Amino acid sequence: MPASARETSIKECNQAAGRTTDGNQFLTFNLGEECYGVDILRVREIKGYSAVTKIPNTPAHIKGVLNLRGTIVPIVELRTKFGMPTVEYTAFTVIILVVVRDKVIGLVVDSVSDVLNIDKKDIQPPPQFGANVDVSFMSGIGKSGEKLVALLNMEHLLVDGDMSESSVPTGEA
């Protein structure tokens, strides 16, 4: 079967199931009651939480590093990053491994929920809350039925201070 024909049939299938193939797919996860989404193409894998090794003198949200089949992967505690209170880890606590600027990074989240198709028209720009709520790491607000999904901009989520040396205080500081 020619490729175009196959694509059409997949599309039909999806439409029959109430899904659309337009727009982007997002992996959604929960932090408390809130729902967040990351671009599915960035997600490398999802794994259960396992103990990490702390890295000294790093921001609090850098939880530590993990051995991922021989490579060292930094783990970011999203709750701390967003200034939310930390919670006990449960069986649902997982690490989502995402690729940002060719680096693999793990995000600790309360639980993963779903893969959602969100149409471009259902995505609105991030709201402006003023100075006290930082939304620079959000790329937009997605609507999926009644659900509100805060879509994360990974490039901005991990700013230079986290991933590069530039913000390390120097002697003159």
Add this chain to the structure above:
Amino acid sequence: MSNDFAQFQDAFFEEAAEHLAAVEEGLLQLEQHPNDLDLLNKIFRSAHSIKGTAGMFGFAAVAQFTHKMETLLDLLRNGQKAGSPAVTDLLLKSTDCLKTLIESAQTGSGIDEETVQRLTADLAGASASDAQPAAAPAQPSRADRTYTITWTPPDWLFQRGLDPLQIMKELNDLGRLAKVVLNTSRLPDLSDLDPERCYLSWEILLTTGKDRKVVEAVFEFVREDSVLSIEECETSSVKPISHSDVSVSRDTNDEQCVEDGEPTPLGEILVESGALSRDTLDKALAQQKRVGEILVEQKVVTPQQVELALQKQRQQETAVQAKKSDATSIRVDTDKIDKLINLVGELVITQSMLSDLGSRFEMRQLPVLLERMAQLERNTREIQERVMGIRMLPIGTAFNRFPRLVRDLSAKAGKKIQLVLSGEETELDKTVIESINDPLTHLVRNSADHGLELPEERLDNNKPEIGTIRLNACHEGGSICITVEDDGRGLNREKIIAKAVKQGLIAEHEKLSDDQIWALIFKPGFSTAEKVTDISGRGVGMDVVKRNIESLGGTVSIKTTTGQGTTFTLKLPLTLAIIEGMTVRVGKETYIVPLLSILESIQPKQGSVKTVVGRGELINVRGSYLPVIRLHEVFALQPEHTEPTKGILLILETEGERVAIMVDEILGQQQVVIKSMEQNFRKVEGIAGATILGNGTVGLILDVRGLLEIAQREEAVAV
């Protein structure tokens, strides 16, 4: 066709680089021994290989340029041109140019057309002037002519008791035999061979002042029934022929010819095999038909002869390709591999013993189990060492570029410099070798430019006119020690201090130890050279050297005596991948300290740790006070002990500075495989890298230098 070769292209570039290095090395040696024919041949072969393969892969620019070089080399080799520094210089420059040409073929980067043109013209000029040959006894005089003699003697040559060797000797008496090629293509199988028949033929290139008739007279007795052609050619027109000389003179040996890398064209093979003369070939080529067909048509050669020649060509082509694909691999001593295979055999035996034991294990066999586990550990460790050994290369590969560098530097700076290399056979990891190239180059440049004085100044100071730079490598414990030593003026203490004060690096009357002063030259932007030269003096360099060496986990130290010279010592780990480490614990965290930096570990007595200004802690270790760094403070951890007497102090050394680091407990010693933190994260101050511990979690490797810097900074903030 080029598509078929695409997969071999990498091999070509790799090999071309090797050949280039060989050419360069050869040329440098040639300066010392201008008459070494072996050397010239070696250079020529390498150049020829580059030309051949470049042509095959369609890098016309490379092939053409190499061809020009080759022409000049060939003249040198044949003695038609005498070697001179100017010629060597030209050839070296051409080698550089060729290097850029090859690079541009590889990366598609731009080339300096002007330089290529100029050098091409220079090469052509140098080759053309060979018409006035150098004055050597064997050289032909101006009136000399060159004859190409193709001689196929009659079958009955031996039956009449005539010796071809005699004829060669006579020819030699007439002038100079530039080339004698024996052609054995008519030789039948041994079973069909009639020992009294002559199947041989010759192609002879004779340079002589004698008349054609005199040459013909030599063949007087064999003239009858012989196929003899004597063609006179202009000396200048000899060139194209003599350039093909390499493949020709070694034609009798197929493998050697193939080593040249260029399949000989069909026509050439036929000419060499004596089946036809070059003239006939040229005519045939001019007709733009397949050479073989035309020749058969003209009944110059038989179809069998063509078939034979075609076969030969095919053989060469396949052999060349086979050789190319080999070149992509690393060269490892078979010795090393044999040992590895033995070890793997042992490992397999140990493994089967263990599984045998495991299948019917009883508690009373525990000692046996432990013993075999120990054996397994021994095997694994040894295999690990041997496998790492495969990556080990002699450091000579890094040293080889320096003779050229020093030669150029001495010419530029007007100094007389002699370079002495030693310890080239010292082995270290390939990646380390690659990454010390730049630092070493900086150091050698530095010695040549700043260290060594001008010849007059040296003579005034009662020193030999020729300055010496020594490069030495040796093993020292688990690390490798490379020294760059010069016998120049040494570092100038006052100058460095003055400059450092000017740049605000130190206060004017600060008391500094010699080592601290010498360390200043590693600061970025620091240079005491009065004027910036082409070679160095811009003040970038030494800091780069230090940074590069430290990023390899090594150290740089300086020893200098005014007026006597300076020695830079680089200490590097043998390999970057694995280090011997001590695992230590602070609170719940485990860290690894590189064993190389640990001098000793002590448990301090009550009251041996003193404080100054209420904060800075010092400990007296055998008479000297060392600063104490509490790891838990630097890393903000929750320790088990806060009292130094309860914990353990590790005395560490880095770049000549000693420091005591306080930890809770020493857990043990183990080899750790270094993993990069930067791959997915970033560099963390005080952490050199990470590793996977026995339980699968990540352990962090301490960077002693970094710890010291953090501690010093915190103290500065506190004060």
